Amino acid sequence: xxxxxxxxxxxxxxxxxxxxxxxxxxxxxxxxxxxxxxxxxxxxxxxxxxxxxxxxxxxxxxxxxxxxxxxxxxxxxxxxxxxxxxxxxxxxxxxxxxxxxxxxxxxxxxxxxxxxxxxxxxxxxxxxxxxxxxxxxxxxxxxxxxxxxxxxxxxxxxxxxxxxxxxxxxxxxxxxxxxxxxxxxxxxxxxxxxxxxxxxxxxxxxxxxxxxxxxxxxxxxxxxxxxxxxxxxxx
Numbered sequence: 001x002x003x004x005x006x007x008x009x010x011x012x013x014x015x016x017x018x019x020x021x022x023x024x025x026x027x028x029x030x031x032x033x034x035x036x037x038x039x040x041x042x043x044x045x046x047x048x049x050x051x052x053x054x055x056x057x058x059x060x061x062x063x064x065x066x067x068x069x070x071x072x073x074x075x076x077x078x079x080x081x082x083x084x085x086x087x088x089x090x091x092x093x094x095x096x097x098x099x100x101x102x103x104x105x106x107x108x109x110x111x112x113x114x115x116x117x118x119x120x121x122x123x124x125x126x127x128x129x130x131x132x133x134x135x136x137x138x139x140x141x142x143x144x145x146x147x148x149x150x151x152x153x154x155x156x157x158x159x160x161x162x163x164x165x166x167x168x169x170x171x172x173x174x175x176x177x178x179x180x181x182x183x184x185x186x187x188x189x190x191x192x193x194x195x196x197x198x199x200x201x202x203x204x205x206x207x208x209x210x211x212x213x214x215x216x217x218x219x220x221x222x223x224x225x226x227x228x229x230x231x232x233x234x235x
Contacts, residue, residue: 002063002119003027004071006036007102008079010161010197018074022109023102027072028061028116032079032197036086044222045161045195046082048125054090055123062116063087068094075103081201085215091124097204128203129214131190133223136216139190140170146182147171148193148202149220156233161194164224166231168192173235180206182213192216192223 005027007015019029030036035057037046049057063069069087073079080097087095098105131139139145147167152158154173159165167173174182176198182189189211193199196217206213216222223229 001068001070002061002116004030004061004063004069004083005073005102006030006032006071006079006083007074008032015074015079018102020111020113022111024072024098024105025108025110025112026114027110028114030057030061030083032082036083037196040221042222042225044218044225046197046217047222048089048130048217049086051090051123051125054086055121058087058090058121058123059119060116061119063092063119063121065119065121068096070096070098072098072105073101075101077101077201077204078197081204082197084204085128085200089125089128089130090121091127092121129212131214131216133216133218133226133229135214136168136190136192136223137170139188139214140168142187143170143172144182144187144189145171145216146174146189146191146202147220148174148176148191148198150175153194155235156231162221162224164231166233167220168223169230169232171232176202176205180209180211182206182211185210188212188214190214190216192219195219195221 156165
């Protein structure tokens with residue numbers, strides 16, 4: 001099994017410093033910003049990575065086509081959820097998340113930085129369902145687009161990260177701590193957040209609950225990059 005340490009913070013000290021201070025034996029660090037996402041811009045703060053770049057990063061980390069992958073983060077599930085979803089999107093089928101992350105690990109901790117044998121994984125993009133801005137609006141029109149950010153961000157009362165507050169018109173708010181209850185499991189649904197990280201975590205929970213969610217990866221940070229897109233406030 002290949003073990004990937006994907007500890008990450010939205011703000012503050014980079015996750016690599018946590019990795020260097022101690023990690024699961026044999027784990028290799030993979031950077032959410034640099035490896036599991038593309039460059040921030042009009043496609044959002046954490047767009048999909050270029051498939052060739054992702055493939056190179058995964059091969060350098062020792063990921064192989066025929067070997068399961070275990071990912072873990074600091075314990076909040078955000079980076080691990082995004083890693084799980086991105087690797088599944090890339091075509092890997094055996095991807096697992098360490099429940100509770102590094103905080104829940106009670107085994108040996110290592111400070112050695114391994115040099116893994118180069119992997120042979122072949123990235124096949126598109127293996128998980130996604131929607132773009134137009135698709136998100138279509139889901140919203142059917143009442144099946146869910147914003148998993150905190151309620152006050154959804155309502156536009158506060159916006160600590162993005163330059164515009166509010167939500168996509170027609171979206172429904174289901175903050176991730178409330179759990180993956182999106183109604184009928186027979187109807188398709190789409191999830192979004194601020195930049196596609198929390199939405200990926202929500203997609204993991206929804207998948208475990210029996211849903212087949214699409215993720216609007218660009219999420220709110222992409223939506224507001226076009227001033228012609230409408231913005232809703234309040235409930």
